[in-house]
Amino acid sequence: MTLAPYACQPDESRGRQFRETMSTFRSPFQRDRDRIIHSSAFRRLKHKTQVFVEHEGDYYRTRLTHTIEVAQVARTIAGHLGLNTDLAEAVALAHDLGHPPFGHTGEDALHELMAPYGGFDHNAQAIRIVTRLERHYADFDGLNLTWETLEGIAKHNGPVIGPHASGSHSVADAKDMPYALAGFNADYDLELETHASAEAQVAAVADDVAYNHHDLHDGLRAGLFTEADLMELPVTGPAFAEVDSLYPGLDPMRRRHEALRRVFGVMVEDVIAVAQNRLQSSQPQSAQAIREMDGPIIRFSKPLYQNLKAIKSFLFTRMYRAPTVVKERKRVTAMIDDLFPLFLDDPALLPSEWQADVGQARNRAELARVVLDYVAGMTDRFAIQEHERLCGPSRSDGGV
16 A cells, blocks of 8 residues: 555655564554553553453453454544554553553552652553563564654644643643653654654554443443433434434433444544544645644544543543442552552562562662562452552442
8 A cells, every 4th residue: 555645655764763673564553552462561461451451351441342443443544544553552552551440540649659750641651661671582672663653653642842742741841741751762863853754643542432431331330320411411322313313212221332333433524524524634744744733633533522522521420430430449559558558668579580680780879770560560350369468458439
């Protein structure tokens, strides 16, 4: 397939941190994708959660199923826009590698615990994983991914520093960057003040599409709200109404699926239409031209963005802050709050393969980062098992 001029061309990649011989059969971005899929961190996503704790049900999304859905959406959008689908897929597959156990609840807990030692950010942790913590290759630590893939992981949500930085992962000044990102960027500049490639922007929007869709589905399955509630919302209401018009009396589960797949389609089609209009208007002639724009080229239209805000507000109240979810958040936060200081005060409790890193820590901050790497890498089930082994079983009332 011929790529658009604003796509990232594999034969023009800025290369890897450590020089390697080119693959005979795969482009650099295909090779990145394959290394991510075969990484230990990717496999662990199977037992890390989105909203619900991993053991609560087989039908709820995990980080792995979410990641696969994001990659599928990213390939669809990227392919339609003439972008490099392999790069978009690689960034999509890696975008959640840095998430700790227990979803955003675990991230919030670790950020609080790491506040004295440089903080915690899952995007920055993903960079640390793919550049250091994956230790399988003879010639280097990490996966030695291309510059373009690393850039996409670091800033798919937008510039991290500088005048165009915005969002939860951005900072006003480079000195405020999470240490995991700042340390690597000092040696291998990812140009954190610019936007990412169009392919990385596609991965970011695909993330929004996927979780907007599956959180509605998971919330319905969990009984946190009903289809009647969704009939009152923009986008979802018209989708259910269309299904009811076309298929009167349809089985409830089929009705749900038909409506939510229409919501999915509305989001994807909107992103593609907006991108096509913006690309036609700006006529970028290189991937770098995309990076240097004053805003993202891939995004929702303003009307749909406002409608999705209404849906997110609904989900925040009815799902993310539902009493049963809040109760579980308290329980797992207490687990993290127990485990982290326990390992920090007695690092001999860490497994033998981590003791070399412990021995290299020159101060408490560096030791805290070793402990963070270990705890953040845990799956939900392993964190629960370790907490029970070291601290005793947790109580159902949120205490430990």
